[in-house]
Amino acid sequence: MAKLAFLGLGVMGAPMAAHLKNAGHEVTVYNRTTAKAEAWAATHGGGFAATPREAAEGCDFVMACVGNDDDLRSVVTGPDGALAGMKSGAVFVDHTTVSATVTRELAAQAAAQGVGYVDAPVSGGQAGAENGKLAIMCGGDAAHFAAAEPIVAAYSKATVHFGDVGAGQLTKMVNQICIAGLVQAMSEGLFFAMQAGLDPKKVADLVSQGAGGSWQLQNRAGTMVDNHFTHGFAVDWMRKDLGIALGQAKEIGVSLPVTAIVDQFYAEVQQMGGGRWDTSSLIQRFRKMTGGDV
Template structure:
C-alpha cells in the first residue's frame, strides 16, 4: 500500500481515484472545484486538499488526469503546484493526454528535484475508468515505470512501457488517429446501410464478426443508429487530441490526410452544437447534409 495523491476528478479521474482507495491505498485528491473533491472524499472515504501542493505532500506517487497542456502545467508548477510539495524519490504519473513536448519539459523540471515522471495516457473512456479496465500506454525510466505499474494496476486491464518519457504520449496519438479513422468509416458504412433500407444494427452485428469489425462498430453502432450521443468521449476532447497528433506529425514531416480530414469533420460537429457529444456523432454530419436533423 502507498500514500498517493490524485489531481483532477473529471469523468475519468473520479473513478480512477476511487479504484486506488479500493485497492487499499491512502489517497488525497485535489480538484479545481473543491466541492467535487469534498463529494469524492465523502463518497469514497479518502481525503482532499485545497491545492495540488498540499495533496502531494508526503505522497509516494502523484497521479494527474486533467484537461490539456496548460491544465497540467497549472497543477504541477508554481508555489501551489504538486512539485512544490513532492518529496525526493516520489514519482509523478500523468494520465492526461498532452503533447510529448510538455511531458518532456515537466519531466526535466521534476528530475531537478529528484522526482520521477511517468507519462501514462489512457484509453477506454468513462466506462473503462469506472470498470477499472483502462489500457495504459507509458513512457519513462525503467525503474520509475516498474515502481508505478503495481499502483496503476488498480484501474488498468493492460499497462505497457514504450520507452523514455514522452513515449506514452506518442502512443496515445497513434491510438487517437486510429480511432478517428475507424469512427469515420463506421459512420459512412452505417449511414449507407440505413439509406439502403437495411437494418443497420443487424448489419453492424454481422460485420463485427468479420474482417470489418472494430471496437467502434461493436460498441457504438447501436447508439449511432438510435441517434444517441450524450455519453462517452466528447468531440471537444477528441479535437484537442487530434490537434496534438497533427502537430506532432507535422514536426516529423508526416502526411496525415485522413486524420486532418476527420478533424475538420469534427469541427463541423462542433458547429452543430455537438462539442460535448460522443465522438461517434460523426454520423450526424450525414443526417444534417440530408436535412434529417
C-alpha cells in the first residue's frame, strides 16, 4: 500500500480518489474549494489538505484530475504547488486532459528535482470513474509507468503505455477526435430515422448489433431520443479537448476537417445554452433547425 495524494475532486476525481482509498492506500485529497475536500475526507476516511504542497508532502504518488492547462500548472508549480512538497523518487500522475506542451513542460520541472511524471488522461466518463472502469492512456518513462500502473489499477479496466511523456495526451486526442465524429454521425442517423417515421430506438438497437455498433450507440442513442443530456462529460469540456486536438494537429501539419466542423457544431450547442449538456446533445441542433423542442 502507498501514501498518495489526489488533487481535484470533480465528477471524475472524487470517485477515483475513493477507489484508491477503498484499495487500502493512505489518501490525502486537495480541492480548490477546501470544504469539498473536507467533505470527501469525512465520507471516505482519508485526509485533506489546504494546499497541493501539503497534500503531496511525503507521498509516493500524487494524482491530479483538474480542468485545463492553467488549472494543472496552478496545482503543480509555485510555492504551494505539489512539486514543492514532493520527495525525490515520487511519481506525479496526471489524469487531466491537457496539451502535450504543458505536459512536457511540467515533466521537465519534475525531472529536475528527481520526481517522475506520467501523463495519464482517462476515457470512460463519470460512469467509468464511479465504477472503476476507466481506460487510461499513458506517456512517460517506462519505469515510472510500471510503478504507477498497479496504483491506478484501482479505477482502471485498461491501462496502456504509449511512449514518452506526452504520448498519453496525444492518444487522448485521438479518443476525442473519434468520439466527436461518431456522435455527429449518430445524431444525423437518429434524426433521419425520426423524420423517416421509424422508431429510432428500435433502429439503434438493431444497428448496434452490426458493423455500425459502438459504445456510444448502445449507451446514448436512447437518451438522445429522449432529450436526456445529463451524463457527465459536458460540451464545454469537449470543446476544450477538441481545441487541444486541433491545435496539436496544426502544429504537426495534419488536417482534421470533420473534427473542425463538429467543434463548430458544439459551439452552436453552447450558443443554445447547452454548454453543460453532455456531448450527445449534438442532436439538439437538428431539433432546433426543424422547429422541434430543444
